[in-house]
Amino acid sequence: AQSVAQPEDQVNVAEGNPLTVKCTYSVSGNPYLFWYVQYPNRGLQFLLKYITGDNLVKGSYGFEAEFNKSQTSFHLKKPSALVSDSALYFCAVRDMNRDDKIIFGKGTRLHILP
Amino acid sequence: EADIYQTPRYLVIGTGKKITLECSQTMGHDKMYWYQQDPGMELHLIHYSYGVNSTEKGDLSSESTVSRIRTEHFPLTLESARPSHTSQYLCASSEFTSGPYEQYFGPGTRLTVT
Numbered sequence: 001a002q003s004v005a006q007p008e009d010q011v012n013v014a015e016g017n018p019l020t021v022k023c024t025y026s027v028s029g030n031p032y033l034f035w036y037v038q039y040p041n042r043g044l045q046f047l048l049k050y051i052t053g054d055n056l057v058k059g060s061y062g063f064e065a066e067f068n069k070s071q072t073s074f075h076l077k078k079p080s081a082l083v084s085d086s087a088l089y090f091c092a093v094r095d096m097n098r099d100d101k102i103i104f105g106k107g108t109r110l111h112i113l114p
Numbered sequence: 115e116a117d118i119y120q121t122p123r124y125l126v127i128g129t130g131k132k133i134t135l136e137c138s139q140t141m142g143h144d145k146m147y148w149y150q151q152d153p154g155m156e157l158h159l160i161h162y163s164y165g166v167n168s169t170e171k172g173d174l175s176s177e178s179t180v181s182r183i184r185t186e187h188f189p190l191t192l193e194s195a196r197p198s199h200t201s202q203y204l205c206a207s208s209e210f211t212s213g214p215y216e217q218y219f220g221p222g223t224r225l226t227v228t
Contacts, residue, residue: 043219106156
């Protein structure tokens with residue numbers, strides 16, 4: 001079965017430092033991977049996606065993600081964290097074996113410390 | 115921001131009441147979804163639709179029902195609300211294509227059943 005895992009429930013980073021939010025996946029075939037962000041009392045917002053091609057994908061708000069096929073990872077990164085980046089982040093994978101549904105990870109809460 | 119709307123944003127209602135959560139999108143997307151999410155937790159797919167007159171149950175068993183009479187409208191109904199239905203309900207939509215696609219989310223409805 002297709003799945004994604006976010007090994008960290010929470011990540012704390014000082015403002016101005018680089019941040020990484022980890023995601024690993026398990027799929028058969030080529031993965032279609034996504035990152036979403038959720039601010040308090042809001043729906044999810046799409047950040048970026050990997051389809052094919054360049055392993056470094058750039059997205060909204062200065063975020064980027066690195067696709068690593070050998071490690072089956074798709075970590076979210078940002079060179080310099082802002083306090084406003086504090087939110088809940090979800091990694092997701094498209095499940096092509098189950099009606100093209102998107103499977104979400106359990107989420108990682110990112111705290112940026114001023 | 116995506117053009118997908120949910121009403122009401124917040125609802126407090128007594129046990130046994132019938133409620134309908136509204137979801138509309140103006141993007142002409144064929145696929146629509148309902149997720150249930152406890153605050154700050156993972157998403158659970160409860161219903162989805164491929165298009166008009168199409169409805170499918172998701173991964174999480176739910177006592178709610180949905181309908182899709184118009185492309186832009188995907189309401190969710192609880193015939194008899196119970197405290198166990200207290201949660202946040204997120205509606206989403208996406209294009210119905212064979213390629214990779216992201217889902218666009220509404221702001222959510224936070225439901226409290228007393």
